[in-house]
Amino acid sequence: MARERTVVKGIVLRAVDTKESDKILTILTPHGKLPVVAKGARSRKSRVTACTQLLAYSELTLSESRGWQYLSEGSTIELFQGVRQDIELLSLASYFAELTEAAALEGVESGEILSLLLNALYALGNLKKNPALVKAAFELKLMSLIGFEPLADACAYCGNPEPEEPVLDVREGVVCCGKCGKGERGLSMPLSKGALAAMRWVLYGEAKRLYSFSLAGPDLKKLGDASETYVHAMLERGFKTLDFYKGLQLPEADG
Numbered sequence: 001m002a003r004e005r006t007v008v009k010g011i012v013l014r015a016v017d018t019k020e021s022d023k024i025l026t027i028l029t030p031h032g033k034l035p036v037v038a039k040g041a042r043s044r045k046s047r048v049t050a051c052t053q054l055l056a057y058s059e060l061t062l063s064e065s066r067g068w069q070y071l072s073e074g075s076t077i078e079l080f081q082g083v084r085q086d087i088e089l090l091s092l093a094s095y096f097a098e099l100t101e102a103a104a105l106e107g108v109e110s111g112e113i114l115s116l117l118l119n120a121l122y123a124l125g126n127l128k129k130n131p132a133l134v135k136a137a138f139e140l141k142l143m144s145l146i147g148f149e150p151l152a153d154a155c156a157y158c159g160n161p162e163p164e165e166p167v168l169d170v171r172e173g174v175v176c177c178g179k180c181g182k183g184e185r186g187l188s189m190p191l192s193k194g195a196l197a198a199m200r201w202v203l204y205g206e207a208k209r210l211y212s213f214s215l216a217g218p219d220l221k222k223l224g225d226a227s228e229t230y231v232h233a234m235l236e237r238g239f240k241t242l243d244f245y246k247g248l249q250l251p252e253a254d255g
Contacts, residue, residue, distance in 0.1 A: 007062075038051075038071040078118075083125035132224050156175065
């Protein structure tokens with residue numbers, strides 16, 4: 001009896017080599033995260049090798065057997081060569097993939113998450129956006145899409161729409177004035193007017209214009225520190241790919 005086949009578009013979030021020349025892939029599709037077996041993908045004669053690379057976005061033909069999805073055919077749509085040719089961009093993109101894998105669920109609609117990841121890779125490799133800006137925006141928007149959107153429209157305590165000396169309470173997921181809630185709030189990351197404005201742009205603006213804002217210097221650092229800390233607080237874990245990416249930044253920072 002022939003296996004039933006389905007065709008999906010998806011991006012590889014993780015690829016693990018297994019016995020012989022096979023791979024087990026974690027693929028993000030519009031319908032959720034999906035484990036897929038790619039038999040013979042590491043063979044020189046394989047016609048699906050390109051589709052099984054980390055961050056490869058492809059149209060994939062899958063067949064199911066005994067509860068597993070197997071990759072039958074594949075045609076690459078985008079390999080993001082602009083990202084792959086730069087070790088720092090590739091390491092950042094790998095962090096995006098690991099973070100997305102941690103956030104996405106199997107069998108849960110993930111079209112917006114998939115679009116977010118694809119647009120982030122395009123912003124890095126094609127638009128040459130500031131990696132620190134893309135990283136902060138990606139982290140905040142991803143948390144928003146999985147139900148952890150921080151409340152940033154006003155101070156959570158006094159209601160001031162323009163909080164004075166704003167901070168982000170990463171445990172409670174709220175923005176407030178620096179003087180409000182002392183003794184009540186958890187770990188708080190300092191923001192600035194510019195960082196808060198950028199955060200609101202990311203959270204409440206149009207998805208297609210996510211990276212269409214400017215931020216630099218101390219303002220960008222505060223936004224980046226706050227977004228990264230917020231991810232760690234919400235997901236309660238660290239990321240090896242992020243550690244590697246940050247390690248690549250050290251020589252430049254010291255210089």
